[in-house]
Amino acid sequence: MERFDFIVLLNKIPPEGLESSYEIANLAGAGIDLAVPLEGPINADFEIQRLGNEIQVTGTVRATARLQRSRCLAPFSYAVADNVEAMFAPPAKLVEGDHQHELAQDELEVQPLVQGGADLRGIIAEPQADGVSLHLT
Numbered sequence: 001m002e003r004f005d006f007i008v009l010l011n012k013i014p015p016e017g018l019e020s021s022y023e024i025a026n027l028a029g030a031g032i033d034l035a036v037p038l039e040g041p042i043n044a045d046f047e048i049q050r051l052g053n054e055i056q057v058t059g060t061v062r063a064t065a066r067l068q069r070s071r072c073l074a075p076f077s078y079a080v081a082d083n084v085e086a087m088f089a090p091p092a093k094l095v096e097g098d099h100q101h102e103l104a105q106d107e108l109e110v111q112p113l114v115q116g117g118a119d120l121r122g123i124i125a126e127p128q129a130d131g132v133s134l135h136l137t
Helices: none
Strands: 007-009 018-024 042-051 054-068 075-089 110-112 117-119
Parallel strands (some): 075 110
Antiparallel strands (some): 007 117
């Protein structure tokens, strides 16, 4: 899967929204670098909605992490699945050049649209289950 396949452009989302599924076997080729090694691909299913000038993404991400027991160091597999939800919005603009603005909690949870699109790679690498996280390194 090419990198550009993960970008959802705001102006390409129809009024009824989109459904998008990914099976990512080559993480490095997709531009995804995880903190945890995986066994097999990452599978992601998303519903994508346009809300004015924002994009809302909800869905599920699944993968199998390859971990190591802490005492005997034997490897084992652990299924990680999580529901994800993300909101993408245009970056906030300053009213004046030196104006400082304290971010509200809801502003911290919004990811920026970049060149008019939402890059889904960050939320693909976000899931965690029982303390096992796939977060980007």
